[in-house]
Amino acid sequence: PIQVIKILMANGVMANINQLVDFDTAAIVASEMGFEASLETPEEEEVKETGEIPLWRKMLADEKDADLSSRAPVVTILGHVDHGKTTLLDAIRHTQVAEGEAGGITQHIGAYQVEHNGREITFLDTPGHAAFTAMRARGAQGADIVVLVVAVNDGVMPQTKEAINHARAAKVPIIVALNKIDRPDANPEFVKKQLGELGLVPDEWDGDTIMVPVSAKQKIGIEDLLEAILLVADSTSIRANPAGKVVGTVIEAEIDRSKGVMTTLLVQNGTLQAGDAIVAGMAGGKIRAMFDFRGKRIRKAGPSTPVQIMGLSDVPNAGDIFEVVANEKEVRAIVEERKQKEKDRKGSIKRASLEELFANFQSGTTQELKLIVKADVQGSLEPITNSLDDLNKQQSIKVSILHAETGNITESDIMLAAASDAVVIGFNVDADAAARRLAETEEVSVRVYNIIYRLIEDIEKALKGMLEPEY
Numbered sequence: 001p002i003q004v005i006k007i008l009m010a011n012g013v014m015a016n017i018n019q020l021v022d023f024d025t026a027a028i029v030a031s032e033m034g035f036e037a038s039l040e041t042p043e044e045e046e047v048k049e050t051g052e053i054p055l056w057r058k059m060l061a062d063e064k065d066a067d068l069s070s071r072a073p074v075v076t077i078l079g080h081v082d083h084g085k086t087t088l089l090d091a092i093r094h095t096q097v098a099e100g101e102a103g104g105i106t107q108h109i110g111a112y113q114v115e116h117n118g119r120e121i122t123f124l125d126t127p128g129h130a131a132f133t134a135m136r137a138r139g140a141q142g143a144d145i146v147v148l149v150v151a152v153n154d155g156v157m158p159q160t161k162e163a164i165n166h167a168r169a170a171k172v173p174i175i176v177a178l179n180k181i182d183r184p185d186a187n188p189e190f191v192k193k194q195l196g197e198l199g200l201v202p203d204e205w206d207g208d209t210i211m212v213p214v215s216a217k218q219k220i221g222i223e224d225l226l227e228a229i230l231l232v233a234d235s236t237s238i239r240a241n242p243a244g245k246v247v248g249t250v251i252e253a254e255i256d257r258s259k260g261v262m263t264t265l266l267v268q269n270g271t272l273q274a275g276d277a278i279v280a281g282m283a284g285g286k287i288r289a290m291f292d293f294r295g296k297r298i299r300k301a302g303p304s305t306p307v308q309i310m311g312l313s314d315v316p317n318a319g320d321i322f323e324v325v326a327n328e329k330e331v332r333a334i335v336e337e338r339k340q341k342e343k344d345r346k347g348s349i350k351r352a353s354l355e356e357l358f359a360n361f362q363s364g365t366t367q368e369l370k371l372i373v374k375a376d377v378q379g380s381l382e383p384i385t386n387s388l389d390d391l392n393k394q395q396s397i398k399v400s401i402l403h404a405e406t407g408n409i410t411e412s413d414i415m416l417a418a419a420s421d422a423v424v425i426g427f428n429v430d431a432d433a434a435a436r437r438l439a440e441t442e443e444v445s446v447r448v449y450n451i452i453y454r455l456i457e458d459i460e461k462a463l464k465g466m467l468e469p470e471y
């Protein structure tokens with residue numbers, strides 16, 4: 001990425017690492033890197049298979065076939081913003097209330113279950129891609145089925161495609177909910193065609209994607225959607241060993257002022273019990289109390305069950321894998337070990353200090369010190385750049401200022417520094433959190449001063465230091 005950004009910057013595009021560039025720009029960069037870019041139409045768009053196997057599935061592979069039994073499918077709802085994900089999740093939740101479920105389901109813990117034709121379905125109640133993506137990024141995978149919501153008055157949108165790609169990369173089957181069919185401007189046929197072009201061909205056109213017309217708002221077609229989910233579940237092997245090793249995924253976690261850390265877990269194999277000692281990422285502890293998604297206290301939870309637990313020492317991340325270990329002593333040992341590893345990993349990132357950088361210049365061939373200067377106001381930027389220019393006249397090693405601007409140190413400053421082996425110098429400014437994180441991963445040296453004299457002195461000293469061997 002740094003290489004690409006370097007070329008982009010050389011071409012006047014101050015790009016950051018997540019930026020989208022148009023085809024023409026991409027083609028220029030590609031050609032400068034010795035490649036030829038060719039434009040693909042969406043129809044030809046290949047979805048990259050990551051081939052990743054979620055950790056819990058690997059664990060499942062250790063289970064004997066005879067021990068496996070079918071479990072409730074876990075469903076996540078994806079789709080473009082405003083296409084109705086939240087409304088649909090609420091509508092599905094309410095199907096149970098209509099059936100007289102005591103108290104209804106009012107609390108949101110990140111997942112819930114409904115019953116349809118005597119069978120259970122688990123829904124991950126965190127609309128949007130964030131949770132799903134977080135899970136995938138950590139090698140976990142919560143969902144067995146993706147329900148892709150597409151508003152039939154709006155059609156396929158960028159996040160619709162993104163969701164399709166996510167689902168495909170995770171090898172999770174997709175059911176399409178053609179939402180908002182109640183709207184006068186609904187055009188489901190057009191949307192089906194659009195989806196067909198993306199490889200989701202409706203079953204009525206001999207394809208293998210089930211598409212269910214629904215109105216989340218008017219609660220139309222919800223039963224059909226649940227039926228479709230069970231149908232797809234039956235064609236996939238959704239199984240686990242209720243008596244096996246207990247593993248699952250953290251759905252969400254938060255600190256409650258009176259209850260401490262409240263963590264929602266999705267059990268994926270085995271049966272979790274109150275009192276179990278668990279490790280989840282860098283957090284761990286003994287389950288002091290366990291609740292179902294309705295907030296009812298329970299003692300046991302089998303595969304596909306979402307539960308909320310009390311008792312972890314720290315807040316784990318959504319997407320962390322959890323597992324049951326022998327006792328609290330083991331929890332502490334594992335967490336300690338993981339924390340130490342994390343520390344070592346961080347410590348091993350070589351952060352080139354200004355001195356080290358100069359030392360490199362000293363030994364290497366580089367005779368240029370590149371700086372990116374950020375200052376609070378124009379009034380301080382000028383004397384700094386002038387003084388640095390003056391330094392140039394005195395030294396044989398060149399100080400070049402790649403970029404001088406007022407304002408805080410941002411991600412793009414770090415990107416530029418990383419791309420050009422520069423040091424970032426700040427005067428009366430701060431680096432925002434994202435910039436600091438990036439500086440750490442990209443090993444960019446950032447120095448902040450509040451006295452101009454000190455800033456110049458530091459650079460001068462370092463330059464002198466560089467020249468010392470000549471004496």
Ligand code: GDP
Binds near residue numbers: 181
């Ligand atoms: P999300 O961003 O995907 O979670 O979308 P929301 O569930 O927040 O819905 C966005 C908007 O669309 C809201 O104003 C909903 O009331 C509306 N909406 C959702 N489903 C339907 C539907 O079936 N019909 C109509 N007419 N409006 C809907």
